[in-house]
Structures are given as structure tokens and as C-alpha cells.
Amino acid sequence: MTTSDRTHLAAPPLPPGRSSLVVTGFMGTGKTEAGRRAARLLGRPFVDLDAVIERRTGRSIAEVFQQEGEDAFRSLERTAVADAARLSGAVIATGGGAPLDRTSFARLAEDAVVAVLTCEEPELLRRLRHDRDRPLLTHDPPGRITLLAERADAFAAAGGSLDTTALDPEQAATALVERFRSTTSAATEVRIAAGSSTVVVGPGTVAELGFELRRAVPEATAAAVVMDEAVEDTAGASVEEALRRAGMPVLARAVVPAGEGAKRVETTAGLWNTFLACGLDPTGVVVAVGGGTLTDVAGFAAATYLRGVALANVPTTLLAMVDASLGGKTGIDHGGRKNVVGAFHDPVLTVADTTLLGPLPIRLIREGLAEVVKAAVIASPLLFELLEGDARRVLADPALLAWVVEQAVRIKAAYVSADPRDRHLRHSLNLGHTFAHAIEAATAYATAHGEAVAIGLVAAARLGAAVGVTDPGMAARLEALLVRLGLPVTVPDGVDPAALLEAMTADKKRRSGRAMFVIPAPGGVDLVEDPSPDEVLRALRPEAAT
Template identity: 35%
Template sequence: MWDQAIVHPPEATPAQPRDPRAQAIVSRLAGRPVVLVGMMGSGKTAIGKRLAQRLGLPFVDSDHEIEAAHRLTIAEIFALHGEAYFRDGERRVLARLIGEGERVIATGGGAFIQPQTRGVIRARAVSIWLKAEFEVLMRRVRKRPTRPLLHDPNPEGVMRRLIDERYPVYAEADLVIQSRDGPHEAIIEEILAALEGLLAKQGDFTPEMTAPVLPPASTGVHVALGARAYDILIGPALIAHAGERLARLAPGANAFIVTDAHVAPLWLGPLEASLDAARVRHGRIVLPAGETTKDYAHFEELCEAALAAKMERGDFLIALGGGVIGDLTGFAAASLRRGMGFIQIPTTLLSQVDSSVGGKTGINSRQGKNLIGAFHQPALVLADTDSLATLPPREFAAGYAEVVKYGLIDRPDFFAWLEKHWPAVFARGPELGHAIAVSCESKAAVVARDETEQGDRALLNLGHTFGHALEKLVAYDSARLVHGEGVAIGMACAFRYSSRAGLCPAEAAERVEAHLRAVGLPTRISDIAGWSAGADDIVAAMAQDKKVQRGALTFILARDIGASFIAKNVEAEAVRAFLDDELRAGV
């Protein structure tokens, strides 16, 4: 249905010939359409029609195209099929409209926010953001009671939130024009003048000069953090086109790649080839693989190498690898030149769904894990699903533990979906992309609400207080325990502790343990090879965890599957007694 031909032809070109000014602009466009982006109420349709008339071009409204094809309103499509379905179809409709040549296109408010759609517009069209102030937008949308925005009890709050999330992305358009109350003709004149300036700067344009359309990512997730907002792209062949994306993100910037000895033979070559193709100057460092690389010594080695490569503040560090490389590279980026940009290219399932998203960076201390670090958001995350094909089964299962976590925190339906579809996820079927996308959406939503973990972002630590303590007590020996396995044991412990405390039904704890065991993950401390530490050792290790506040233990506990909560001031004696029983049960 999405790919049907246009139901209604674009509005007709005026009968009179174009004036010389319009003719010159259209000639310089060389077949590219003009795409208007912006918030609802910014005037895209009204101004778009007038601009099309002035240039002697057809006009089309993408939302009207979608509604006509479905014989449903946008709100009805959302209600029946969900936003993911709508955004995917919107991308295809816009790709078709843009591919049909010169015209003026008005887009829906969320279209340009989607990374894939934005990529198509950048490559094949000229984009104009019609920017309007809050008061102007509210005055306009109130005239249209059919606007979904008005159905919220607090439309002003919704509008302010959307402005905060979307304006930094809209700012990436080729041109920005202020949309204000008054005659449209004045705004049209500003647009024409701006187009003349832009097209003159671009010089002669031919279709052959059009930047190649990047292969579509299977999913795009936006992390809404105002000026620090960024996109997570999930899909195949992203490493092979990383250079093009960096060149678009920051023209003229250089890059310094940080990877490890396991990943380099597999993915360093394709990444460097993509940077070479995009003419991005780059350096690199290959570090040892493993958790022990997250230390002071390798942090210093990385920083000195990047400085020796003459990386400047406007350049980028690229983390190519798993969570260790991502955390270390992010902390270096936060520190070098008092703050450089960085791009995450996670190559493990665990890093794609967890550590690459949210801006937590850091290294380990002798006192505990991740105790030295900073919050420093990436500029872009490229989760290339092709990289997971080379992931060893144990590493894949360990990453899956973090996927399960999102269902246990607040998405019981997702946990139920995983119970049914986990074999297809492990077989690397299409279900894998869905599982990664849901995980990233879940984390992005929490991070947008609580970037620096002052509130409910702590929920993302479900299983981690137990897990980090276990990792420390095996001295981060990955032969005995990797992070995801520690999290799996930690989540099972959290649910068993919650059940023992009367907070959670025993059936929920049993269901969690059964699913983790079904996919091959450990669920008991006794599952760790060579375990000899006692309950006192575990509690002492927990006391150094970064989630401890004023000496009191903080855990993420559960009332049921999908109903986790933050429990502060948990009595150490109660935890010690629970651990004693856990260790005895494993003997």
C-alpha cells in the first residue's frame, strides 16, 4: 500500500511561464525537489503551496499521500499499526516522491527526525526548516481541533517537549527560515533569496554529483537530549558506510579509531576503507581485548596516541568494538582537549543494546568497576548487525542478558515476546533487529528522562549490583565470568531476593530463571567456575559499587516481571543472609 502511485496528482503548475528568477532557481535545482520540514503549525502546507506556485512546480503533502493511500487519518494509522509501521512507510513514500523529481514537498513533523528519512532528503533534495516560536505554533494548532497534540491534557507541555527534542535535528536542514505571522509573500521572498544563495554556493549541480543514497538502516532510534541529541542506526552494512556518515555529520573532521586485537582483524579494514573513500584523515590504535584494558595505563596510552596523531577538539574518536572499547574511548573523548566528539560502532550484542547508548563512559579502579568516568554522549551510534555474525555463542548469549533486562524493568510484553522468539533471535533472524531496536528505544527513553542517573535511570542497573561484585571477585577474568553472565546471575538473584522479601511472586522469579537457563545463561553464583568467595566478600565488593549512597546499598528489585523499582537503604544483613542461603544452595 505504501508504494502505490500517487493517489491524487501533485497540484498543477500555474499556466503562466516562470519568471526569470524562478527559472534560474529551478535550473540550479537540477531536478531536486524542495522539502519543507518543521513542527505542526509551522506552515509547511500553506507556504509550500505558495512556494510551488511561485516556482512553477507541483506541490505535494506527504501526510495527505499516506492518508489517501490508506483511506485513514494519520492518527488512525498510528492507532491501528503503531509508530514504527508508520515511520517505515513514511520513509518509503518520501523516497518515492523525492525520486520523482522537481517539486515542493511538505513533510510531517516527525519525518525529518527519522535518521533514514533524513538521509534520503540530504542526498537527493534541498531541505528548508520553517522555524516557528512556541507561541506562534500554539496559536496555529489551536485552530485545528483535529490535531492529535490537542488531545493531551497538557498540549503546551507536549509542544515544549517536542521543540526541545526536534529543533536540534531540524537545524541540520540546508536552510532555516523563520515562520511568523503575516503575509506569506514575505516569507516566500526570504526563501527565494536563501535558495539563490545556497545554490550559488553549491555551483553547478548534476544528478551524477548527488551523494549516494546510503543503504537504509533497518531501524533508527533517536535519543532526545536537546543539543546533545543523537541517532542510533541499526542494520546491515553500517561499518562499510561509516565514513560517508561521518563526513556528513562533521564535514572536514578527522577521526581516530580505537579497537582491540579481536575486532581489528574483522572490522578495522572495512572501517578504514570507508573513511578513505570519504576522504576522512584517520589514525588508529589496537589495544588488547578484555576487561583489563579498561584501566589507567591503557587510558593514558590511548590519549597519548590520539594527541600524537594531531587530533583536534573538532575531530572524532571512533570506538570500534564492545563495551570495554566503547567505555574507554568515550572517557578519552570526554577528557581530551576538554571534550572531543566520538562515534560508537558497537560490535557485540551487549554493547549494541546497552553500553553504546546513554553516554556513560569510564575505566575501572582497583576499588571497583567504572568508578572513574564521565557522562559524555556520542554524536552517533552505528549498530551494524552484520558484526554480530562473527560473535562467539557465549558472547552473544551474554549480550542477550541485557536484552532480557529491558523486558524485566518495565516491558512485560517484550519479555513474553522474548520467551517465544528467542530461538529466532539467536539464529540472527529478523527478530534480532527487532530485539535490538526495542532495547535501544527502552534505554533511550530512560536516558532522555534522566541523563545523569539522578532518578529512574538507575532502573537500568537491574542485576548489576550483584553482577559487578561477582566480576570484581573473579578479578574480571573473562574465562570465568563475562559481564552479561554476571548480569544474568544478578537479575536472577534480584528476583529471588524480591520473592524472599515478599515483594514478588515466586512464579515470576522462577520464570526469569527458567528463561535465562533456556538460552544458556548462568543464574546461580555456584555456576561460576572455581567460586570460593563467601557472602561477606560479596557484600564488601558491593560496598564499593558506584550505586552506593552514603554507605547504604541500593538495589533494583521487582514486584513482578516488568515492574522493577529502586530500593534504597537495603539492609546489608538481609543481603548477607540471602547470599549465605544462595551459596549453600549451590553446594
């Protein structure tokens, strides 16, 4: 294939989330230790950028310096700092030279609280005396650290200082936490802009739904609540209570059967009837409570009732929180085809209450994580590495899972804001999905969407490597991560890869003349048109490649 068949789609800037805490300072000031402990106290993920570079290169910082020189190291550091700037709400320790590159550091500092750890020179000498891994100190005269004065200006410009001379790591961490708490809101919820709509993420946010709705749609007079029967007594009841507390009349409550079978025109017509019967008018709001199936069908009913009434989504599954409930795609299945009927209808508000994830079957969490992994691959290398490092903890720790939701929502929101109607950049979000849709159809939807996406992600990485774009190690890393998350990575038994190939390409070709695949590429994704059938086939069954 020629390069003209490929289009690169660079990952867009991400909207702000909660502030990160950035810990920097001269070597030996205790950034890593204090940062790690502060992260634990704050309940936030910790990222040590020197460790990131070591993991990425497979060598120690000292080795990188020795073997490739300082310039090569600074380039790696600049990339790590830029990647860290795409995270929100994390604790990030940088290397001691990071603030010297003021442009990249400023981006990291932009929405963050920056603490510059300092230490008086004698104490610093004492701390560093046994350290043989500090390449920049090897030429200093005894009893002096010449670099300290050279870097003083850059550190002073980087942020407020914290003198650690007399502090042990635990005390330094406590001081960091106090500073962070004093400059950022203690609220656990975060408000993320997604095009014209707002996503509120955080534990317990459903309780605020009514007030958030009044804020988002001041002219709203009443609501009709549409809920999945599976959440009627839990999230559904909480939503009704929250609306009542904000004085928002609930004109109707429609309970829709659980499962994909509800996504059809008869359900939609039933919802229209409910809206009509309760007198929902153009000043009313439809509140959709459930997973992606529910928000799809309730959203479509809202999009088409009176040519569109306001819609608020309360996703109750991870997949809906990070994907389905955001971005305005609504729809139903028809004539045996999924989502073939629908409309773009942006919710005015999405409330992603992460406590709703607690009681969910683990299978549903795993499914949603497939979309999170996809988001990380296309737009946040560090999020991907954090998932690799903490895969099991993400499944076990609600605070970490909530943080992951925040990151995934920010990524989805960025693409939706940049390309609301899915005309170009937003195609990036289809990574793995050309394969996934074919697998779902071939198994008559016995393979769940998230599972199919997991298989598709690995296939896409293999295809990307075959065409020389994707890092050749990516497919193996994806496989390892997805397996640890409990997701499948190979085409299900009984499904013939050749039949999948036929479904993906022949059908597309017949209809619009082109089969389009998304593959991971540095800094984003590439769109690949009409890859060779062989390449696609080998992506689906790597054993055939040998």
C-alpha cells in the same frame, strides 16, 4: 521494611523504531493466520494479542469471558495492546474488539501501518459456523451477525481495510506485505534518538558510517580510529574503508589490546599521545571500534582530549550494542576498582551493525542477551514474553537477533534520554547489577559481566518477591529463560553468599549510608533501600529460605 524505603520508577515511553504492521478486523476475517504468514514473509516477529492474553491467564479467551466477564477481558486486552505499542518493527494481530478502545488502539497505531481485514457477511457466517469459541456471537439470530454493524465505525476509524472475502490466508498475507512495503521504507536500518545522539541499527550499517558521521557532525574534518586488536582486520578495516569512502581523512589508527586489562590510565595516555601526534584538533572525531571495554577507554580518551572531542562508537559485541556504547558513560579501572575513573561523554553517533554479531563466539552473544533480558524486564513485558517463546531462535536467527537489538537499543535510549546523567530514572538499568558487581568482584572477574547480570537478575526477582513487590513467578520465569539462553543463574561454586552480602551492603553503608537494590515491579522497577540482610541472603541462596 516500610514502604517509605521504596521508590517506584515507571518505565518511560520508548522512542520510535521501525514501523510495526498491525492487523485487525472482525472475528473470522483471518487476522491471525494472515498476520503470522505476513510476519514470516517480512522476516519479523509475530505477536497474536489473543494468544498473549491466553498465555498470561492460562485460559482460553472463551473461558476468560465466561468466568470473569467482558469488562475483565477488555482490561486484559487494553494492557496487551499497550504492551504491543512498545514494540517496533513487529507484526501484531489484535483481537476483534481492540479498536473499540480508541485511546489504547491509537497508541498502538501511532508509528504503525494498520490493516483492517474485512469479509462479507455470508462468507463470514460460513467461516464462523463451526466455531463454538466465540462468546459474543451466541445470542445472534440465525444467519445474522449483529456485532458486525455495531463495530463498523470503530473498524473504519482504525485504518485502511483489506477485503479478504475472496482471499485465502496466503493471499491475504501477500496483500498485507505489499501494503506494508508500499507505506514503509524497505531499509533494514533504523535510526533511534538517544538523548543528543543517534543510534543507527541494522545489518551492514558500518558501510554508511562515514556518511552518517558527516550528517551527525557536519563540521568534522578528520577522524582518529581506535580499535580493539580482535577486530582490527574485520570491523576495524570496514570502518576505515567507510570513512575513506565518505572522504573523511583518517589521521591515526590506534590498536588497543583486547581485554579488560586495557581499561587503564596507561592506555588512555597512549591514546592521548596518538591524538596529539596525528594533530587531532577540536574538529576531529574519535571513532571507537570494539566491545564495551574498548568503547569505554576510547570514549574516556575522547572525553578528556582537548576537554572533549566528538566520539562515534561502532560496537562489535552484543553487550556493547545494547548497553555499553550507549548513554555516554566512559571510563577506566583504577586502583583495583572497575570504572572508578571516567566521564559522561555522549557519542554523537553509534552505529550498531548487526552483521558484526555473526562471527562472534556464542558466549559473547549469551552475555549480551543478559542485558537484553534486563531491558525487557524493566520496560517491555511483551519483549520478555517473546524472548521466552523464541529463546533458542534468537540465538540462531540473525534477523530475529537484529530485531531484538533494535528493541533493546530503544529501551536503553529511552532511559538515557530521560535521565542523561544517571541521577534517578536511569538507576532502573541497574536491575541485577548490585548483585552482579559483587559477584564479579568476588570471582576476581572470572565471571563475565553478562553472566553475573544473569545471576543478579534472578536474585533481584527473588528479593522483589520477598518484599512483596515482584510477581512471585518472575524469578522462576527468569531462571528458565536465562538457562535456555545458556546463562548461569546461581552464585558460582566457592563464592560465599554471606561475603557477597557483606560486600554489597557494608561497603555502601560505609560510604554513603545506604545500600540500594533495584527489583522488578509492575510497569517498571522499584528502588529498595536497605533491605534486611536476611532478605538479600535468601535472594542469593533460595535453598536457605526453606
